[in-house]
Amino acid sequence: MIEIQNITVQFGGNKVLNDISMTFEQGEMIGLVAPNGTGKSTFMNVLMNYVKPLKGKVVFKDSLSYSNKSNEVKIHKFVSMMPDQSDLYNHLSGREHLKMFATMWQSDVKLIDETIEALNMKHYVNKKTGTYSLGMRQRLCFAMQIVANTEIMMMDEVMNGLDPNNVEIISNLLLQKKAEGKIIIIASHLLDNLEKYADRIFLFNKGKLVDSNQIIEGFSQAQIKTIRVKNMASDTKKQFQELFPTIKLQTLTNGMSLIHLPSSEASLLSSLTSFLVERNVVDFAFGKVTLNDLYSMYYHEDQNVPAI
Structure with a gap:
């Protein structure tokens, strides 16, 4: 469980996040949708304690919050964010990266080979990552988080640079992790994919997180709308x-x-x-109105933009 209590983040005179409160439950896949620069990455960085809010706090299981360094260590044992491609060490192999993450999070080492198999990485995982293509590096970053096997997983543009086959493979693996009771938070511009799999989708407006169902009533329901x-x-x-x-x-x-x-x-x-x-x-x-429609209505229309 993640309970977000009155979180505000301000850079200069700009409130990037403005008094946000909400709760995410185990077994939920949460989608975050917005143009760049509107707060998606900042929001996840607050959940990781990489950005400290001006006010408010984030509470996890057992009433843990980022009140001290000891609590941060405890929280990061069950909360992780998918690494960025710039975090990879070009002189290490993909398998060495996976072993490193399994060791850091003390997860089951059997997950390494299972994940390599699931993501079709066997033919390159033992090569140095400096030789990898963009798509191969992205799959490795995703695999590293899967191997960490934390209860809460956060991902920023997880599908970036992937072909449709790999998008489908990763989506199915995410559904498997959701079924295991994990909270998965994904920021993505791949809207068709996100709409298929996310339980709740939030858009950003003036520092607020807005549920898609508030914008169009019953948006998430499979009805002719x-x-x-x-x-x-x-x-x-x-x-x-x-x-x-x-x-x-x-x-x-x-x-x-x-x-x-x-x-x-x-x-x-x-x-x-x-x-x-x-x-x-x-x-x-x-x-029904698609997420692509909703995005265009909400962010690109001069008129009919819902007032928050």
């Missing part, structure tokens, strides 16, 4: 708003128009379908 229409003509939009004045129509910066549905009643869906087909609009789909 919208019609997504590509390249909807201006005159069609005008006609739509005249015929359906109570239904919200929103156009994103990528040209996608979202028709936000007040309900998924068959009669309403039939009426909207007929309206579109009669005007030769055929490139549309029913579904």
Whole structure:
């Protein structure tokens, strides 16, 4: 469990984190989404005690907080952050890095070979990391955290530089760790992937963490919430708003128009379908608002940005 109590971080006159309070439970995968420079990395650095807040505190199991160095040592036995590629030693092999992390966290050494096998690293893990490609180095950094096997794992852009096959392999391994009861906190720009696997997704706004369900009610539920229409003509939009004045129509910066549905009643869906087909609009789909849609709505729209 992580209990975040009134955390505020300020750099100069800018409150990067502004009085944040929330709780994360064991067995949760938490997604953090925001443009660069809005507080994602700072938030995780506070959880690791790499950045000290102006006020507030973070409380872990057994009421432990970063009140002294002894407590920090105890907390870091069950909390870890995935290392950065710049943390790798080019003169050491991947296997030596994994042994180092297993030793530091006193985890089961059997995890080393299991993780190497799961991540398809056998053909290069005994080579020096100075010879690794970007994707190989990223897999090693992820493997190091898996081998540490802590109860709480934090990752900043874990999928960076990976091809789709390795994204899928890592995602499945994360689901396995979640099933083991670990808290996994991931900051990512790979939104389609994050939406598939995260239990809760938070966006950053003016120093606050905002639950995606606060922005769009029921966002995380698998219900028909919208019609997504590509390249909807201006005159069609005008006609739509005249015929359906109570239904919200929103156009994103990528040209996608979202028709936000007040309900998924068959009669309403039939009426909207007929309206579109009669005007030769055929490139549309029913579904829920995607995380990519939500990101565009929240960070790139001049209007309709929710007030916090």
